[in-house]
Amino acid sequence: MKSSANYVTHPITRIYADWADIDRAAWNALLAAQLEPTPFMRWEYLSAMQTSGSATVETGWDVRIVTLWDKQILVAACPLYLKPHSYGEYVFDFAWAKAYAEHGLDYYPKAVVAVPFTPVPGTRLLAQDDASQALLVLACKVLMEEKNASSLHLLFTSKADQAVCASTMMSRDTTQFHWINREGKPYSDFDDFLSTLKQDKRKKIKQERRKVLDAELGAGITFRHSQGTNITPSDWDFFYACYERTYLEHGNAPYLSRAFFQSMASDMPENWLLFIGEIEGQRIASSLIAIQDEKSTNNAVASKVAYGRYWGAVARVDCLHFEACYYQPLEWCIANGYDRFEGGAQGEHKMARALLPVTSTSMHHIQHPQFAKAIERFLERERAGVAGYQLSLAQRTPLK
Secondary structure (H helix, E strand, O other), rough: EOOOOOOOOOOOOHHHHHHHHOHHHHHHHHHHHHOOHHHHHHHHHHHHHHOOOOOOOOOOOOEEEEEEEEEOEEEEEEEEEEOOOOOOOOOOOHHHHHHHOOOOOOOEEEEEEEOOOOOOOOOOOEEOOOHHHHHHHHHHHHHHOOOOOOOEEEEEOHHHHHHHHOOEEEEEEEEEEEEOOOOOOOOOOHHHHOOOOOOOHHHHHHHHHHHOOOOOOOOOOOOOOHEEEEEEOHHHHHHHHHHHHHHHHOOOOOOOOHHHHHHHHOOOOHHHHEEEEEEEOOEEEEEEEEEEEEOOOOOOOOEEEEEEEEEEEOOOOOOOHHHHHHHHHHHHHHOOOEEEEEEEEEOOOHHOOOOOEEEEEEEEOOOOOOHHHHHHHHHHHHHHHHHHHHHHOOOOEEEE
């Protein structure tokens, strides 16, 4: 972000409850100026969460769009949700809520600055300079107090977010698994990538792929991919049937509605890549990947990133999940010169596929003084545990 040395005016805070009240171009321009933008913070994505019925008051995501204005210029903004539960966040604080309840206190509502159902690190506090970003945090805390919320949580934050919150909020680390393309000399193809792995890992991946792709030794599944507007309505329908089935098989309704994905297809198609697996022309599995290859205003070098998001299948095939969710996307990323593939939250099994552990950090402010001290002690122990866990993982690297 730009230096705040010359910032002299004090912006006006405005709170909105409907994305239709926020200028799309102004929001997206502010996002593009950040160091760690993602497609999931675009106006279209956040608005679709609301208009599709996926993240609404009824589902426990009561949005308050916090904005700062210098006259008619949007200088800072973030999505804040008042929540009566902790589902769909992927940073788990159920134990904190239980402790509150055991002491006769209300943990909910709480205030959460996040992208619903989307555990992808990136900028949460959009701002044109450091001073505006600090004022935005203050505005969120004021809103938290006005709504009698127990706490404020910024989930899956950027480095800049963490820096502005470091002196007044507690940090919490979690582990994700990301694949990083080779620096200097990117992989030329999937075999080139495999050549950098230890022999046992390379052999395992080849065996898993044969079980899915080989018609003589395995299921004989072929994959095709479509991007953007080339994804047909029929393919979107099939994907959603797979996605919905995955949730229902685990006894839950899907978080996202079919209308949400319809909005994605119409409003930001360039950010989606769909893989479909077929046997003799019959579709049996799909995985949906988000992609970003836009250059941020403040980035000297463009970063091309793919994000593993959703998958499902209508038939059970051994190792099909690995092929659809990791190997097909990785092969595509290598062929298209992508720098990173983020595999999402949790999942130590991803390491065997060369998605390596990285730290993702969230920031937390607890209103109750005694609980704040207790949670801070817990987080200190937890951070040490996460660091130790990642150290042990590093000793089991799949790379040569």
